[in-house]
Amino acid sequence: MxxxxxxxxxxxxxxxxxxxxxxxxxxxxxxxxxxxxxxxxxxxxxxxxxxLTHGTRQEAIDAELVRVVAQRGETRIVQTRHGLVMAAAGTDTSNTAPGTVLLxxxxxxxxxxxxxxxxxxxxxxxxxxxxxxxxxxxxxxxxxxxxxxxxxxxxxxxxxxxxxxxxxxxxxxxxxxxxxxxxxxxxxxxxxxxxxxxxxxxxxxxxxxxxxxxxxxxxxxxxxxxDMFSLGTREAARAAVLARSAPGGVREVDPAVWAGLLDEVDDVHLEVGDHTVTVFGDEPVAVGVIAEKLAVLLHAEGYGVTVRTGPGNEATVTFGSRSQ
CATH class of the missing domain: 3.30.1330.100 (CofE-like)
Structure with missing residues (x-):
């Protein structure tokens, strides 16, 4: 002891x-x-x-990261080549000359x-x-x-x-x-x-x-x-919905969120309104799948979400004010 x-x-x-x-x-x-x-x-x-490296901090982060875990605006939580998950890849601009970044x-x-x-x-x-x-x-x-x-x-x-x-x-x-x-x-x-x-x-x-x-x-x-929490909430939802995998089994986030939903679905299109997204298509199952995927993505962004089917082969996703 x-x-x-x-x-x-x-x-x-x-x-x-x-x-x-x-x-x-x-x-x-x-x-x-x-x-x-x-x-x-x-x-x-x-x-x-x-x-020490010359350039911007964002450029230094790009050079040091191996994957993005979560991002909100310019703030990025990333995994470095060391395996560490941390903000800004551990880069530092304090107590260094202007235009330089400490790695x-x-x-x-x-x-x-x-x-x-x-x-x-x-x-x-x-x-x-x-x-x-x-x-x-x-x-x-x-x-x-x-x-x-x-x-x-x-x-x-x-x-x-x-x-x-x-x-x-x-x-x-x-x-x-x-x-x-x-x-x-x-x-x-x-x-x-x-x-x-x-x-x-x-x-x-x-x-x-x-x-x-x-x-x-x-x-x-x-x-x-x-790691059971290897991605941020938003990134995990996008990765699950878009079903894109990187080498090693780590999910990637496709930035083309809306377009990515339609990659493998024929005859489905979206109409984006004020706090609504309406899904139209020939196949009701495909329409429902896309609507539910949209609901998951919007929920991960912090919105309150409801999904309802309409007349014909359409479904409307309504999202309210953000909770985060």
């Missing part, structure tokens, strides 16, 4: 630039001991690695391994390293820091098969230790205090032996195929 946890901010670090030696900055700035965990904000790792490290786990190895070689300390970034969470307001890179740390504690204090067998409990470490460290780093590094002491049982880096934070990433 852990009795005590100490979290110490590493203050006085200079502004980091491309090519700077993070091993020296951290090793000289922190009083490190065996068993400590070093939490490093990803921004200084990116700066040291020269992960995430190419391989945050490798960056953590390099830093850990360097600290062992130069300062003879066996520490764990967690690289953090700020993310929002589904169903929760606000943001918190999570681990996007890790080395020498047990990133997950598997409690499955153990029992709780009442003797109940735990079936699914797997605390994300690396994420908990990242969030705890943010309490002393802060978003506007200019403290990008913190040291956590008291978690020696989480730190792996020297030379053993572990699976890294990549082990915390859930594949889209296993």
């Amino acid at each position: 852990r009795k005590h946890l100490e979290i110490v901010p590493v203050t006085g670090l200079p502004e980091v630039a491309t090519g700077d030696d993070l091993v020296a900055l951290v090793g000289d700035g922190a009083d490190l001991r065996d068993g400590d965990i070093v939490s490093v904000t990803s921004k200084i790792v990116s700066k040291a690695e020269g992960r 995430l490290p190419v391989d945050p786990d490798e960056s953590a391994r390099v830093l850990r190895t360097g600290l062992k070689e130069r300062y003879d300390v066996n520490v764990g390293v967690v690289i953090t970034d700020t993310l929002g969470r589904p169903w929760r307001n606000g943001q918190t820091d999570l681990a996007i890179g890790a080395a020498g740390v047990r990133v997950v504690e598997d409690l499955r098969g153990t029992t709780d204090s009442h003797g109940n067998v735990l079936a699914v409990t797997e605390p994300a230790l690396a994420d908990e470490i990242a969030s705890a460290s943010e309490l002393v780093k802060g978003k506007a205090d200019g403290v990008p590094v913190a040291v956590l002491r008291g978690l020696e049982d989480v730190v792996l032996p020297a030379g053993e880096h572990g699976p890294g934070a990549r082990a915390l990433v859930r594949d889209a195929e296993q």
